[in-house]
Amino acid sequence: MTGSETLLIHLGGLGDVCISESAFLSLSRHFGKPSTAVGVKRVLEEFAAYFAGCASIDSRTWAYLFSPSLEGPRWQRIILFGKDRSGSLRQRLSLLCGELIFIDMYPDEERVPAEEYQLGQVGRYGATPVKAIFPRRPSDRIILYPEKGSTKRKWPVDRFLEVFARLKERGLNVLLLAPPGLALSVPHEEAPRDLREVAVCFSQGGVFFSNDSGMAHFAARCGLRPLTLFWDADPVVWSPRGSLVLACQKKAPTIEEVEDFITSGTEG
DSSP states (O other): OOTTTTEEEOOOOHHHHHHHHHHHHHHHHHHOOOOOEOOOHHHHHHGGGGGOOEEETSGGGGGGTTOSOOOOEEEEEEEEEEEETHHHHHHHHHHEEEEEEEEOOSSSSSOHHHHHHHHHHHHGOOOOEEEEEEEEOOOSSSEOOOOOSHHHHOHHHHHHHHEEEEEEEEOOOEEEEEEEETOOOOOTEEESSSHHHHHHHHHTTTEEEEESHHHHHHHHTOEEEEEESSSSHHHOOOOOOOOOOOOOSSSSOOOHHHHHHHHHOOOO
16 A cells, blocks of 8 residues: 555445445546445445445554544545544544545434535536436245344334235235344345345346335345335435435334335335
8 A cells, every 4th residue: 555545434334335336336437436435344345336445444564544642644535435523534634645635424303315415516626526327127926024223213123024914915026025133034035145146136227115224225226226214314405316215203104104105115
């Protein structure tokens, strides 16, 4: 690594990286490909077209980026995607490069799509904002993606299974995509081992129903039409590209409401 190279740091998960793809495209067209992208490696590898290489942020190699007590190489340019409300990370990174580009990942108060919010920032650095294009893959497939909630409220897994059974009874082409760590053990279940296998599954097109999730953004990127149930997050900011939204307030939707939402989404 030399002082003539560009380092990109992305501090988000799958959904955040998907949202940043248009900013990746815009910045790489203007500055050239970063020599290294550091973050969640298994996610960044799916966006390898924008970087010369990818690395895990958990590696000790990159600990110096965050600790004044450690030393490491300088860079001509560092591009940081993240939330840095105190400015302390930017202050640290500015000591390690000739130019620091900071892209705030999402708005705190402004109700604008996060992708648009990021594209609005790239112009400050001379780059022309360009949206990545995700061609739709029309198909009669319906993919259901149940998951257990951690910090966000989620429509329960057993409700997904009920909707799955009802759609199967109607003769529709429906399958369940199992997230890591959730064994469903039902017919027509897909259990991909990594994002590459998910992308292969998505390559056949269709619609994708899930809670608000990173996988919904990945589905949109792969050409599926997302049908997304929002509960805690603001759909104006976080809706996947091209998504139809079922927004919940205090009351969870019924099985019938979700079934109608999904079937109406397959008709558009």
